[in-house]
Amino acid sequence: SPQSAGSAQTYSLVVVSNRLPVDFEVADDGTESWRTSPGGLVTALEPLMRSSDGVWVGWPGVADRTFGPFVNDGISIAPVRLSAADLEDYYEGFSNDTIWPLYHDVIAPPSFHREWWEAYVRVNRRFAEEAAAAASPGATVWVHDYQLQLVPRMLREARPDLVIGFFNHIPFPPDGIYAQLPWRKQILDGLLGADLIGFQRAADAGNFSRAVRRLYGYPTRGVAIDVPGHNGVHRRVIAKHFPISIDARSYEELARRPEVQERARQIREDLGNPKTILLGVDRLDYTKGILHRIKAFGELLEDGSVSVEDVTLVQVASPSRERVGPYIALRDEIELAVGRLNGDYSTISHTAISYHHHGYPREEMVALYLAADVMLVTALRDGMNLVAKEYVAVRFDRDGVLVLSEFAGAADELKQAVLINPHDIDGLKAAILRAIAMPRQERLRRMRALRRKVFDNDVAAWSASFLRTLTEGAAVRPGIPDPLAA
Ligand code: F6P
Numbered sequence: 001s002p003q004s005a006g007s008a009q010t011y012s013l014v015v016v017s018n019r020l021p022v023d024f025e026v027a028d029d030g031t032e033s034w035r036t037s038p039g040g041l042v043t044a045l046e047p048l049m050r051s052s053d054g055v056w057v058g059w060p061g062v063a064d065r066t067f068g069p070f071v072n073d074g075i076s077i078a079p080v081r082l083s084a085a086d087l088e089d090y091y092e093g094f095s096n097d098t099i100w101p102l103y104h105d106v107i108a109p110p111s112f113h114r115e116w117w118e119a120y121v122r123v124n125r126r127f128a129e130e131a132a133a134a135a136s137p138g139a140t141v142w143v144h145d146y147q148l149q150l151v152p153r154m155l156r157e158a159r160p161d162l163v164i165g166f167f168n169h170i171p172f173p174p175d176g177i178y179a180q181l182p183w184r185k186q187i188l189d190g191l192l193g194a195d196l197i198g199f200q201r202a203a204d205a206g207n208f209s210r211a212v213r214r215l216y217g218y219p220t221r222g223v224a225i226d227v228p229g230h231n232g233v234h235r236r237v238i239a240k241h242f243p244i245s246i247d248a249r250s251y252e253e254l255a256r257r258p259e260v261q262e263r264a265r266q267i268r269e270d271l272g273n274p275k276t277i278l279l280g281v282d283r284l285d286y287t288k289g290i291l292h293r294i295k296a297f298g299e300l301l302e303d304g305s306v307s308v309e310d311v312t313l314v315q316v317a318s319p320s321r322e323r324v325g326p327y328i329a330l331r332d333e334i335e336l337a338v339g340r341l342n343g344d345y346s347t348i349s350h351t352a353i354s355y356h357h358h359g360y361p362r363e364e365m366v367a368l369y370l371a372a373d374v375m376l377v378t379a380l381r382d383g384m385n386l387v388a389k390e391y392v393a394v395r396f397d398r399d400g401v402l403v404l405s406e407f408a409g410a411a412d413e414l415k416q417a418v419l420i421n422p423h424d425i426d427g428l429k430a431a432i433l434r435a436i437a438m439p440r441q442e443r444l445r446r447m448r449a450l451r452r453k454v455f456d457n458d459v460a461a462w463s464a465s466f467l468r469t470l471t472e473g474a475a476v477r478p479g480i481p482d483p484l485a486a
Contacts, residue, residue: 009069010136011076013054016127018091018147020079021046022072023061034072036361037061041144041169043386047247048463049075057130063087080130082123089119092324095147101326102181103146103173104287104381108326112182121150124190128154137161140470143194145169150186153193163474165466166191167198169244170383171409172207175214185215192227196470198242200383200409205239212239238473242466243413244384245459251393254366263363264370271312272350276436278313279372281365281387282379283320284357286330289378289405289422290317294337294353296378296428301345301352305433308350313376314368318359331357369394374401374435378422382408388417392454398447401435403428413457416449 021042022034036042049056055076060067063086067079082091093116102110128151131141140163143151152166178184188211191197199205209220219226226234254260271277278297282288297313300306317334321327338355345352360368369375375391385408392402392414404410404417411419420431 008133009055009076010139011053011055011134012136012139013052014057014131014135014139014141015045015049015054015144016057016131016141016148016151017041017045017144018059018095018127020056020058020060020077021049021075022077024065024067026062043246044244044459044462045144046075047250047459051460055134057127057134059091078130078134080127086119086123088323089113089116090123091147092321094120096321096324097326098181099146099149100170102177103170105171105173106177106180107380108286110180112180114182117183124148124150125154127151128158131155132158132162135159135162138163140165140467142167142467142470150190151193152197153190156193163470164194165196165198165470166194167242167244167466168204168383169200171201171381172199172204172211174207175211178207178211179214184211188212188215192225192237195237195474196466197237197239198466199239200241200243201412202241204383204409205241208239236473238469240469242462242469243409243457244386245454245457245462246386246389246393247460248389248393248455248458251366251390252396254363255370255394255396257363260363260367261370263367267367267371271314271354272309274308274312274350275310276306276312276373277371278311278374278376278432279368279391280313280315280317280376280378281368282317284317284327284331284334285320286326287379287381289380290315290334291330291337292380292422292425292428293376293378294334294341296425296432297353298337298341298345299425300429300432301341305429306436308345308347308352311436312351312354314354314356314372316356316358316360316365316368319357365390366394369400372400374403374432376432377402377404377408377410378420378428379405379408380422382410384409386410388414389454392447392450395447395451398444398451399440400447401438401443402446402450403431403435413453414450416446416453 019037023037025035026032055078057078059082060079063084066081069078097111101108127148135141138161142165144167152164155164212218212225213220223238223240225237227237229235280293338353342352369391377385377388388404388410402417404419405422406419418431418435420428
């Protein structure tokens with residue numbers, strides 16, 4: 001349980017991520033409130049934090065505001081202050097306009113700016129200091145994602161007593177791409193400060209180990225990397241894949257609620273009761289392949305393979321990183337494409353694409369999943385894609401077809417989905433038609449297998465497996481408390 005060290009509380013489990021599970025929001029009329037943050041990371045970590053008495057260190061989603069520690073929905077929160085300049089250079093700049101595109105196959109060109117790098121170092125140091133202040137002696141600190149890759153090394157230097165884990169929620173690129181990064185060696189060194197570095201896919205862990213071998217020449221064997229320490233003693237770092245998941249049971253529980261099922265029926269009716277509802281749910285991001293999806297659907301309408309009376313595409317694109325150049329441009333492109341298509345094909349009673357630039361509460365998302373006959377996940381590159389797993393978890397009726405990009409990490413596990421290459425528009429069109437026409441027996445068979453995967457490997461299993469590997473690895477060191485034995 002939390003211990004008091006001087007005035008500030010300290011904890012035996014500290015989770016550090018750029019974004020907190022709640023964002024502070026000021027409405028146009030000045031009303032202030034806390035809202036659940038978007039994205040897969042929060043979905044994945046919330047259950048762990050609610051069941052352990054750790055603390056979550058992160059940014060509250062607003063610039064230049066200082067908040068003291070507080071408890072939200074059973075989770076202890078320690079907010080980190082970021083200035084407007086930090087946000088511009090560390091968050092919008094280095095994190096989301098350098099690392100993000102670089103790690104996602106350079107789908108958008110990464111920008112390299114030295115001032116952004118300096119801000120990244122400065123802000124990573126602040127997160128490391130806050131985490132160190134919150135950690136009791138021998139605590140486990142679990143650092144998350146690409147915004148904080150320098151934190152493990154900084155923490156180790158400040159607090160050699162800590163057990164340090166890092167999990168990368170996004171892909172780790174192959175060496176030919178990673179090598180472009182002017183600070184490629186500093187980032188690797190930052191990560192190697194951890195005892196355990198987790199990745200989504202085996203391929204990501206392999207890419208990381210290869211980069212370490214090529215840029216540092218450290219010996220690697222399987223998942224182990226031997227990092228030379230002081231006085232010739234090696235420190236063993238493990239780089240391994242731990243595919244992230246969701247709290248599948250809680251999604252199914254929501255889906256079984258009568259009011260959510262009623263809402264799903266209502267959605268179908270409001271859409272004019274089409275035979276087939278196709279659904280896309282994404283943060284508005286160029287990695288998600290939203291334009292490829294719209295193009296394929298548009299061609300199906302154009303060549304008469306489907307009609308708006310029979311088939312509607314519902315596309316939820318939740319607002320994301322709205323001040324970053326490529327995101328601003330992408331929104332314009334998507335909305336132009338949606339507007340054109342609707343102008344060409346919608347009728348007064350039937351809309352081709354029902355497009356929503358909003359984030360929705362979880363209940364509404366679950367109702368949408370229930371209403372959708374076909375879920376389209378067409379990412380060009382995605383660390384995991386939890387939307388795919390959410391759709392599967394919700395379908396307790398075992399119906400519904402998941403069309404899934406082979407470039408999403410989820411494709412490594414969800415093999416019974418209809419797997420597609422989103423760059424192959426003809427292939428994507430054929431997959432959509434196949435999903436629409438799939439016989440019920442085949443739908444049930446596939447969904448049953450998908451559900452087994454998602455329920456057997458839920459997010460509790462994911463975090464337990466990561467933390468077990470982390471603490472077992474560190475068990476050679478004395479005095480390390482078990483963070484799961486709260
Ligand atoms: O998992 C990828 C990720 O970037 C998380 O780190 C992040 O919290 C989420 O997607 C949403 O992005 P952002 O925090 O930039 O809004």
